[in-house]
Structures are given as C-alpha cells and as structure tokens.
Amino acid sequence: MEQNVTEITDAIFQSYRRVGRINNTDGSILPSKGVIGSICESLLELLFPGVYGEEPIYSPHLRNVTAYRLRGIATKLTIELWKSYQLTHPLNSAAEIEQAVLRCLKKLPEIRELLETDIEAAFAGDPAAAGQDEVIVAYPFVEAVAIQRVAHLFYLEKLPLVPRIMTEWAHSRTGIDISPGTEIGSHFFIDHGTGVVIGETSKIGSHVKLYQGVALIARSLSPGQALRGQKRHPSIEDNVTVYSGSSIMGGDTVVGTGSTIGANVFLTHSVPPRSVVYHDKGRLQIRDKDNREGRLVEDWMI
DSSP: OHHHHHHHHHHHHHHHHHSGGGOOOSSOOOOOHHHHHHHHHHHHHHHSTTTSSSSOOOGGGHHHHHHHHHHHHHHHHHHHHHHHHHHHOTTOOHHHHHHHHHHHHTTHHHHHHHHHHHHHHHHHHOTTOOOHHHHHHHOHHHHHHHHHHHHHHHHHTTOOSHHHHHHHHHHHHHSOEEOTTOEEOSSOEESSOTTOEEOTTOEEOSSOEEOTTOEEEOSOOTTGGGGTTSOOSOEEOSSOEEOTTOEEEOTTOEEOTTOEEOTTOEEOSOBOTTEEEEEETTEEEEEETTOTTOOEEEEEEO
16 A cells, blocks of 8 residues: 555655646635635625524624624635736735725625515516525525625726636536626526526626527637637616527627527527517528517528
C-alpha cells in the first residue's frame, strides 16, 4: 500500500509541474465556492424572511435578525471579493471593496419589490399553483432569479468572479443558468425551468414567461475573447412568451413586444411586435396576432 501511495503521489506531483495552469499555489487565494454558497443561502433568508432557514422568525426579532444576517453577508462578501481582486487588481483595499458591497446591498429593498412581481406573475400564470407561498417555497425559478438579481448588482459594480460563482451555485441547484450580466425586467416567470440558458448580454423586458429548455444564446463564439463586451445575445421585449425547447440566437435578434414563440423554434432573426412564430410542416412561420385571417408574415425554410 505505502509503495503504491508513494508512486501515485510522485505521479500527481509531476503532473503539477507539467500542467501548472490549473494549480493555485504560492500566491493568491481563490474565492471559496463553499463560502459563496453559504452567502447565497443567507441572501435567500434575507430576501424571504421566514421562508428559507429552519427556525421560525417572530416579528419582534425580525430587525435584529436582519441586521445580524446583513453583517454576516457583507463581511463574507468583502473577504471573498478581496480574494478575487488579488487575481487581477491586488492594490484594491478591503475598505474599497466593502463600500462597493454596501452600495449593492442598499438596493436589496428594490430587489425584493422585483421578486414580488416575479412571484405574482408565476401565481397568475400557473393554474397549478395553490398560492404564492407555494411559488416561493417550491418553484425553482425563484431561487435562480433571486440570486441572479443580486449577482447582477455586483456585476454592474464590475466586481470580479463572485457574481458568476453565485449564479452557477443557483444553476447547480435549479437547472436554470442565467448569467449575472443579464438584464431582467419585472414580472419574470420561468415555468418548470430545467435546461433554461440565458446568456450574459441578453435583455429581457417585463411580463416575460419562459418554459423549460429555452436558450437565449450567441450566434457564434468562435472569435472567443474578441467578443467580450459586445452584444452577443438576443433581446426579448415586454409581454413575450417563449415555449419549451426554443432557442433564440444572436445579439441583433429582437423578439417584439407581445409575441409568442412556439415550442422547439430555432430563431435567428428579429420578429415584429405581436408575432406568433411556430413550425408547420418543416417551415418556420411568423403570423401577425392582430390579423384576423392569420395572414402569413414570413415563411422560412429550416
């Protein structure tokens, strides 16, 4: 046994020398995924008091509990972001990072107002929902969107690495992958949710509903880092529904207000407001909702 362990140790050690780019020794400390996961848990408790967590909260104690949670979140975030900054901007002080964290946390009341609209949209749009409490406790999109909305605040502050780890934590729990860079309006609902992918530069308006397996993606990533900062993902305007399995591609693609995208559509072009997009006998068709005869607006081969 000991000889085998020694041989395996030597082989792994040699791999550390040969494949050094995935090591992290003798230098910066990477942010802890475990700690950031605990921060996300605490954020959910802060955003939805009495819903997440194992202990009940009584109204007389709510202010003190909130202050305790907020201090813990701010402290942990500052430490993990300080670690992130050592990889790129080692001169950033903990005090500067703490101020950026506090600027973001001051906006949590606004995030709660948005989340309330998301839960209203889910309850109004899903006849299977027995009540808003069920939506909050049982619907996976709530966790994914709540964490994304907070991570987006850090993204706008250009805080490194941590926002992405936060949304990937939510992705691993819910199957819903929303980049921290995505802009999302009010009354957002993802029904079922599994397999939804929403890219960094996507823009989503208000009263938008997505079903499982929807992807808002870039047209091509072959140029790699040369695309950084460019609009690569589609824009979805207000009051749009996208049914399951559909992919909408490209930074210049806009789905107009009030449109409906049918299931399993692969859309690479913009569509005007109040369009219905669907497959019919191997052709992708776009019809105008306001045309009583259902006049065909466009007919694309796929």
